Amino acid sequence: MGVTQAAADDVAPTPVVSEPVPVVQSVVSQTPTISSDGRYVVYAGAPLLPDDERDSTVFLLDRAGDKVVELTTLVDGIRPGNSVFPVISADGCNVVVITEMALDLFRDDDANDRWDVYTLRLPWCEGELGDWSLVSTTRGTGFESSAADDVSPLYPPAVSGEGALVAYTHRFSGTAPDLTGITVVDLTVPLGDPGRANPVAGAPAAAPDTTFRYHGLREPVLSEDGNVLAFTSDANAASPLGEWGTGPQPGGFATSHVYVWDRANIDPNTNVRRISVAPGGESGDAGTPAVSGDGNVVAFVSTASNLVPGATLPVCDPECPPQVYLFDRTDGSLTLGSREPGDPTLPPVAANLGATKPALNRSGDELIYVSRSTNLFPTRSSEVGGTLDGDIVVTVPSIGTVQRMSTLADGITPAPAANSNPKVSANGRIVVFDTLAGAAYGKPPVDGRQIAIVEHPPVLSLSNLDVGTVAVLFPGPEWFLVLANQGPSSFIPALVEVDNPDFLISGGTCVDQIGVPVPPGGVCTVNLMLMPSVPGKIEGTLTIHEYGFGSQTISSELTGFGGEPxxxxxxxxxxxxxxxxxxxxxxxxxxxxxxxxxxxxxxxxxxxxxxxxxxxxxxxxxxxxxxxxxxxxxxxxxxxxxxxxxxxxxxxxxxxxxxxxxxxxxxxxxWEPKLAVSNTTAVAPSKVQVVGAGFSPNTPVWVSWADGAGKPTLVVTDGFGGILADVTLRPNDRAGNRTLVAQTADGQLASADLQVIVPRRGGRSNSPRWPGN
Known part of the structure; x- marks a missing residue:
């Protein structure tokens, strides 16, 4: 006998959720990464002490108590140096940094380019602050192995989930200083022993000798178990011989692609795969890979125009705007990630101004990226910031939702498009990024970027259940309850329990698949039955728990009656x-x-x-x-x-x-609100009356221009869900076809088009200022 809020094989409807509000750090900070549970955030930032003349050091934020500690502090006897691109392992136990500081006094001679990779085990995992271990070393045994001093500070390192593997980008060789390579270090192997450090699979043995120019192998990222390593390369890493690639024109750069190395596969003929090329051949560069924690999904950026058949891409003028793509290693499929919201089964329409900087949650069902595109949301953000800045966009590709993370305190108004470098926790619940618009989020202005943290927990539903009358001491029919996740992030069941033994849990996917995320739009089930031990009313509570920091629980009240059915x-x-x-x-x-x-x-x-x-x-x-x-x-x-x-x-x-x-x-x-204007053509200066219906009653509604001009007008719906507001057109407003948008914090949305006419100042014979009028 089945009881369900959604049929077990149905997909839950597209969730409607309010936009979360970022919490911004008050100091100069950038390039954050986050632990799997969302508790720990590491980032690079300006030193706090006034006599510290470094440009960048590394901090760790413990969100459990909002405590911040500097990790790369100045040390007596060690020459000061910058530290950049900190990365924390998924378990929150290890931090890897690129630094100029010679933190290993025995092996780091603090010479040459100075940049090396170090790792630190944190105190709550039996480590000690300041006890840094050198990762990037030269070949040699024992103390003959010294600091390599050749690490590139342009690309962040990668670390596996428990911190045992580290991959980093470095100078390819002494004879090719502008070329990069990737080394993978197994920290479980003693320093200097064979097998500790190895080049990435597919790396050429020697520097190129062709008519093309090259960047090299770079941008490594690792899955949590370390078995999947994705990277960018303009060498053909899928070739067992590691051949250097070609490009569209001799004298120019060779085409870069994204490759995936399956480290569990020992066959050099098949263990590296190029994922950024279409069957018809290459038509653009690819890079900036990101890999889901489980290693099944790889996101990357590409300017190619032929990767997804049927996709509508913006015009190349002459460069093609970059887009974010998703490669699924389980079935080999390639899809467009940066797309307009809507039915995911329809041919995609790409972000019209492109997208960059992808990040993925652990299961790969939530994608985050940066974009300035104007076709993703009903309202636009102001165009400020750098070339790689934009809105922070979160999408759930399986159900076609698109959400803006970078909003102001009202949860509606978009923050300036000056945000970048997003990362996300394992369940997708915590998103971190950095921004140049800290003052817009309500923080005192600083001279530089600031990290922002957004929490958007899932909206869950689980019905109460009354099973009716059941014979005493006999098991009744089996029922099932459905936990539905309406998004915007995943829920991970860890324990299912009931507090009355008369209710028997007999199975279900919430029980049989403990630890498997329920993604946005997904469901899991709990099967149960009642076997009354006594006559009369029987009550209990079924609870589904998560574990760890920031965990959620949801409960269902169970009722039945012991008697004759x-x-x-x-x-x-x-x-x-x-x-x-x-x-x-x-x-x-x-x-x-x-x-x-x-x-x-x-x-x-x-x-x-x-x-x-x-x-x-x-x-x-x-x-x-x-x-x-x-x-x-x-x-x-x-x-x-x-x-x-x-x-x-x-x-x-x-x-x-x-x-x-x-x-x-x-x-x-x-809700399905509608919006209309008193006149679809208006001449400035004047007022336009906006009328809306179909919103929820007694709810704040923000009315604003879709192009982001001006400030929103706040109105409250009446008891029937209607609104009536005046929008003022000023003489200096933008003329042309424009759109007014009315929206609520929980996603109710309606729009109306309006043609705005702004007369030119002076020069017209019918102007009151014209001589003789």
Whole structure:
């Protein structure tokens, strides 16, 4: 017997969630990374002491107590130097940095270019602050192995989930100082021993000798287990011989591609794969890879125009705007990640101004990137910041949602497009990035970038359940509850328990797949039954837990009755179609069977539970009627939502003897507001009246121009969900076809087009200032 808020094989509806608000650090800081659980954030920043003349040092933020500690402090006897690109391992135990400081006094002679890679194990993992270990070394044994002094400070290092593997970019060779290579270091192998440091698979043995120019191998990223390493290269790393590549024109740079090295595959003929090329050949450069923690999904940036057949890309003029792509290693598919929101099964329309800087959560179902594109959101942000800055965009490709992370305190107004370098926790719940617009977020202005942290927990639903009357000491029918995740981040079940042993958990995906994320738009199930130990009412609470920092729990109240069962419904529950608030769905039909050995009479049919006002009993052939043994009566229930979101209720059918049975009904509802203007053509200066309907009642609504001009106008809907507002057109407003947007913090959205005419100042014969008028 099934009870569900969404059929087990259905996809939950596109979630409507409010935009989160970033929390910005008050100091100069940049290039953050975050631990898997979202507790620890490391970043580079300006030193705090006034006599510290370095440009950059490394800090660690513990979000559990909002404590910040500097990791690369000045040390007596060690020449000061900058430290950049800190990376924290997924378990939050290890930090890897690139630094000029000779933190290993025995092996680092503090000479040449000075840049080396070091790692630090943190105190809560039996480490000690200041106890840095050298990673980048020359070949040799024992103390013959010294600091390499050849690390590139332009590309961040990579570290596996437990910190045992580190990959970094360095000078390819002494004879090719402008060329880069990648070395992978296994820290479980003693320093200087064979096998500790090895070049990335597919690296050429010697510097190139061709008519093309080269950047080299660079930008390594690692999966949590270290078995998947993605990187950028203009050498053909998929060739066992490691041949240098070619480009569109001799004398220019060779084409760069993204490669994936499966380190668990020892076959050099198949363990490296090029993922950034279409069957028809290459048509652009690729780079900036990111890999999901489980290693199954790789994101990258490419200017190629032929990677995804059927995709609508912006015009190349002459350069093609870069786009973010997703490569799925499980099936070899390649999809466009930076796309307009909407049905993911339709041909994609790309971000019209491009996208860069991808990041992925652990399971690869949430993608974050940077974009200035104007076709992703109804409103635009101001165009400030650097060439790689923009909005911080979060998308769930499987359900086609797109969300802006970089909003101001109202959760609506876009922050200036001066944000970059996003990273995300394993469950996608915490996003970190850096910004030049710290003052816009409410922080005192500083001379530089500042890191911002955004938390956007998932919206979960789990119905209460009343299983009705069950025979004492006999197990009743099996029911199932569905935990639905409406996004915008994942939920990871770790423990499912019930506090009354009369309720038996018998399985379900929430139970059988502990630790497997429930992605946005996804569901997991809990199967259970009641075996009453005593007669009478029985109550319990089912709870599904996460573990770790920032974990969530969700509970369901369980009810039943120990006695002689008389009724059994078919089906045990039903799911309505998604509906607009205030509308009515087609009936959900139930048959209620008499399972007793004698005729029974139905006393009543009632709707109870969480949202009883959202459902109505329609045709009722059960109430106040007798049902012969083994026969059934029929009733219909209508979904009539009064509010948005997940709506659930129980239909309770009771006999004159007090036995009862229940059916769980549920549905999803959303608002569908409309917006209109008093006149679709307006001449400035003047006022335009904006009229809206279909919003939720008594709700703040922000009315603004889609192009980001001016400040939003805040109005509150009336008791029927309507708005009425005046928008002032000023003489210096932009003329042309424009759009007004009305939206709420929880995503209700409507727009209206308006042609704005701004007369030229002076020079017209009908102007009041014209001589003679």
């Amino acid at each position: 008389a009724l059994a419904p078919s089906p045990g529950g039903a799911e309505a179609h998604p509906m607009v608030v205030g509308s009515r769905d087609e009936p959900m039909v139930f048959s209620v069977f008499n399972v007793a050995f004698n005729p029974v009479r139905v006393k009543s049919v009632r709707i109870e539970g969480s949202n009883p006002d959202d459902f109505q009993v329609g045709t009722d052939d059960c109430s106040r009627k007798g049902i012969p043994a083994s026969e059934a009566c029929t009733l219909e229930v209508l979904f009539t939502p009064t509010a948005s979101g997940r709506r659930t209720a129980s239909v309770v059918v009771t006999t004159t003897d007090g036995a009862y049975t229940t059916m769980l009904v549920s549905g999803d509802a959303h």
